Amino acid sequence: MKKYTNIVILVAIVSIGFIFTSPDNFLKRFMFGQIITAAPFPPYGLKATVVNYNQINVSWVDDSVNAMSSRKTKEFRLYRRTAYTGNWELIxxxxxxxxxxxxxxxGGYDYKVNACNDIGCSSDSGIISASFSKDTMAPTRPGNFSLPQKEVTDSKANLYWSASIDDIGIRQYNIYRSAGSGNNPSLIASVSLSQVIYTDTSLSPVTNYYYYVEAVDLAKNKSLATATLNIVTLPLGNTGSYIRVVSPNGGECFTLPGNLHVAWTGTGVNQATAYYGGKKIFSGKDTIFDWYMTASxxxxxxxxxxxIVVDDNGKEGTSDTSDAPFAVSRDCKKESISIAxxxxxxTNLKAGLVPNGNDILLTWQDNSKNETEFRIYRRVLNGKWALIAKVGPDVTSYTDPNVPPGNYEYDAHACNNSGCSAYSNQFKITAIATLPVDPVKVYTVAELRDGDLxxxxxxxxxxxxxxxxxxxxxxxxxxxxxxxxGHLGGFQNIKKIDSTAKNSYRTSGLFKNCEAGDGKVYGVEISGEDTAILHWVNTSGEQAIADDPDFFKKVFCINNNEFNWYQKGLPYTSVNQIPMYSR
Known part of the structure; x- marks a missing residue:
């Protein structure tokens, strides 16, 4: 009876092994001695998923949980290499x-894993690959940048802005500051993505400071900077008596007759007296006043x-000595100047040679609605800047005539009665009217880098x-x-290559709209000499890699403008439907 009972138990064990283990390992696990003394079986079901611009999640299945053994997996060892060519590294x-x-x-990465216990380690699992491209899309510029003068003290100022938007997320905001003239700004702080206010507490009394803010995304792409704003700090120990004239100020013009709107800032003001020239025009406790200027x-x-003000302690102070003069005229355009x-x-200043001449055409993007003019500057490379022209509001181009041969830089900014914006990007160009033509450099494959034109x-x-x-x-x-x-720099940034170098790079027709955060991959169908149709590749990532191991290595980011330019066709349901693309 005892012998017969043992047979029944063995059958039960065999049944359990058959139910809970994969068929390819069943016979190995049925060998009673091996189960007790062997290392774990290899993990299976290895997966690698790209989560964002710099993260890949890897997962697998522990095959030893089904083994008839008390020697279960003690640890897993995960290895990684650069796709196809690198050395394996335990990570x-x-x-x-x-x-x-x-x-x-x-880039692209390969992964494999094994399982280990006190006996030893299994053989490696299968290899899985995943890849992602470099993110080059800059965040939007921080909005609503403000720097209230009324919150300024002798040592601190508050900066405010609204959040930027980015396809992969904001890493931080950088705050830049300069003192005095506004030149040579330096980075003074970087704050987290959730912070849209910054208090600068390291200021000196009675000093002009200039600030601007930029956003940085998780891939370290930087946005365009905000406009540059400035404040002036109050005197040390006498903050209640300091006054700054906000309006009128430098460059403003008032038509006679009419109301002169005067506004100033200050705290703790008990009594204020305002003078136009040597004439008293106001006395009271307010910080705003309208004075009717007659035709006389x-x-x-x-x-x-x-x-001139007196604070609650009887201390007297006067307006800022840097407050600039303004114009009074009988024919200037009337402006609303409550606080300008x-x-x-x-932005996007560009320069190009005009064919068959010595002229240089400048273009730029107008980002404001309150400019009265644009001022254009030029210098010989590394020389001194000179103002060469002024153009009216809403104008976005200027032709610099008869430019002598040489290497030049151009710059521009927008101005109104309250002052001028920060300068645009500088643009370098060579006027080649009579210059000898230098031989064009032809780049080799070894000299090319990711993102080159x-x-x-x-x-x-x-x-x-x-x-x-x-x-x-x-x-x-x-x-x-x-x-x-335009952020790629235009035609002047194109590197010349020969046909051999061109053919060493295979042409891809796979795109993804990274600006919109659209995770779909689209294939290009050429429909004419310069026209094409986009088709969504409607298949899983695993199936796409199974059909084409290089699938995700071929994907290039495009922006909203290009995505919307294409016609859209019916989805592809297989990688094999994507047309061969060799142009």
């Missing part, structure tokens, strides 16, 4: 069947307001591409699409 020893691989650089007031370009603001800085120089109508670190290139189908990417 994590863990008791969990998942790992978040953080702080990765753009003499026109001038050096009008000035002086404020300087214009936003113009390239073109074969010998073609009369060259195609322009951008390349990635995986050996792929994408075509800008026409000049209009290329124009959507």
């Amino acid at each position: 994590k020893t863990t008791i969990n069947a998942t790992h978040a691989d953080l702080n990765l650089s753009p 007031v003499s026109p001038t370009t050096i009008g000035s307001i002086k404020i 603001s300087t214009p936003e800085v113009p 390239v073109s074969v120089g010998s073609s009369s109508d060259p195609d322009v591409y951008i390349i990635n670190s995986h050996g792929y290139k994408r075509l800008f189908l026409n000049e209009a699409i290329f124009g959507f990417y």
Whole structure:
């Protein structure tokens, strides 16, 4: 009877082994001696998922949980290498069947894992790959930047702005400051993405300070800077008696006759007296006053307001000595000057040679609605800047005529009666009217880097591409699409290559709208010489890699403008439907 009972128990064990283990390992686990003394079986079901711009999550299944053994897995050892070519590196020893691989650089990666216990380690699992491209989309500029003078003391000032937007998320905001003239700003602080206010507590009394803010995303792309704003700090130990004239101020003009609107800032003011020239025009406790200027007031370009105040302690103070003069005229355009603001800085300044001449055409983007003029500056490279022209409001171009041969830089800013914006980006250009033509450098593959613009120089109508670190290139189908990417620097940043270098990069027609945060990948179907149709590749990431291991290495980011330019076709349900693309 005892012998028969043992047979029944053995059958039960065999049944349990069959139910809870994978079929390919069943016979091994049935061998009673091996179960007791062997290392774990290899993990299976390895997966790698790209989470964001620098993180891949890896997971797997522990096959030893089904083994008929008291020697279960003690730890897993996860290995990683640069896709296909790198050396394997142990990156994590863990008791969990998942790992978040953080702080990765753009590119492709391979993973494998094994399981270990006190007896030893299993053989390696299968290999899984994942990749992602470099994020190049800058955040939006911080909005509603303000720097209230009324909150300024002798040592601190408060800065406010509204949050920027980015496809992968904001890392921080950088605050820049300069003193005196506003030149040579330096980074004074970086604050977290959730912070949209900053208090600067390291200021000196009676000093002009200039500030601007920029956003930085998780991939360290920087936004355009806000407009530059300035304040002046109060005197030390006498904050109640200091007054700054906000309006009128430098460059403003008032038409006679009419109301002169005077506004000033200060705290603890008990009594204030305002003077226009040497004439008293106001006395009281307010910090705002309208004075009717009759036609008998003499026109001038050096009008000035002086404020004398007495604080609650009887101390007297006067207005800021840096308050600039203003104009009074019988024919200047009437402005609303309650508290004016300087214009936003113009951006995307570009310069190009005008064909068949010695002129240089400048263009820029107008970002404000309150400018009265744009001022354009030029200098010989590394020389002194000179104002060369002023153009009216809403004008976005200027032709610099008869420029002598040489290397030049251009700059511009927007101005109104309250002052001028910060300067735009500087743009370098060579006027080549009679200069000898230098030989064009042709770059080799070894000299090219991820994100370079390239073109074969010998073609009369060259195609322009951008390349990635995986050996792929994408075509800008026409000049209009290329124009959507002004941050790349335009045609002057294109590197010339030969046909051999061009052919060493395979052409990709896979795009993703990174600006909109759209996770879908689209395939390009060429429909004409310079036209195309986008098709959503409606398949899983695992299936896409199974069909084409390089699938995600071929994906290039595009922006909203380019995405909206294409016609949209029916979705592809398989990678194999994507047309071969070799242009």
